[in-house]
Amino acid sequence: MMTSSKDSKKIPDIFGRIHNLLPELSRTQRRIADAILQDPSGFVEKPIEEIVPWIGVSAPTVTRFCRRVGCDGLRDLKLQIMGAIRVGARYLKTQEPVTSITGLRDQTAARAHDAIAQAMSIPDSVLDEAIAHILRADTIYAFGSGGVSSWLVEEFQNRFFRLGKTVVPCRDGIMQSMLAATMESDTLIVVCSLSGNNRSSLEAMQIAREYGAFSLAVCPPETEMAEMADLTVPVETHDSGDVLGPTSARYAMLYAIDVLALGVATRTREKSLETLRRLKHQFVSNVADDEMRPLAD
Known part of the structure; x- marks a missing residue:
């Protein structure tokens, strides 16, 4: 432990x-x-x-x-x-908050833009290798704990199951370690973390390594998690300093996940199109009849 x-x-x-x-x-x-x-x-x-x-x-x-x-x-x-x-x-003396709706809109959009722009510096070679490992994996376990990381793993499942990948998300720390003990060499463990030092996820990564699983971390560079992972998709999560606004690091993490998902989809084009068609067919038939709505709810 x-x-x-x-x-x-x-x-x-x-x-x-x-x-x-x-x-x-x-x-x-x-x-x-x-x-x-x-x-x-x-x-x-x-x-x-x-x-x-x-x-x-x-x-x-x-x-x-x-x-x-x-x-x-x-x-x-x-x-x-x-x-x-x-x-x-930073929480003792904050900058003067924006009060107008226009200011709130502009600040939120600017923070999101800056976070995504920073995430665009992720090396091509890293993304290419990460996509290759996702394509090869028979089963993907997505681990994350905490406020943002816990739902990021749900989003990882949401992006990749529709491309024919089996993704098992888990945000419970003890369960992560238990699942890690069942992994084998053809298993991929994806860990999302805004801090890069979540103890439960780090422990699960260490256990998974003992059984030969490949670990892919989506986290800040130069952190304990980045060092431990077999491959790291480096996402800087430092905010602008405005502690009153929701963290813009969410956009950077979602950008990284979306790039990986699009990469997998384009490299499995025929299979992905058929899976997406099936999902859309059932969605339009049983949930919503608007063909142009997103494939979700």
């Missing part, structure tokens, strides 16, 4: 603790909390002699506040704040 090196170095969420305590704090303690949440770096940088006049409270009040939020003292509080700043600095 793989363990994360971060397990023993978990950083306390001091900001979350302070937010939860806000309704219960006294008026003077609330002033300290507000100062920390509004300017955490300023609070950390100031000695107690400057904190007192800056916030307008007494030194004993600062000490009581430290204990109220679960810290041993001011030094411990500052250490926890510094750790939390390193983890979530």
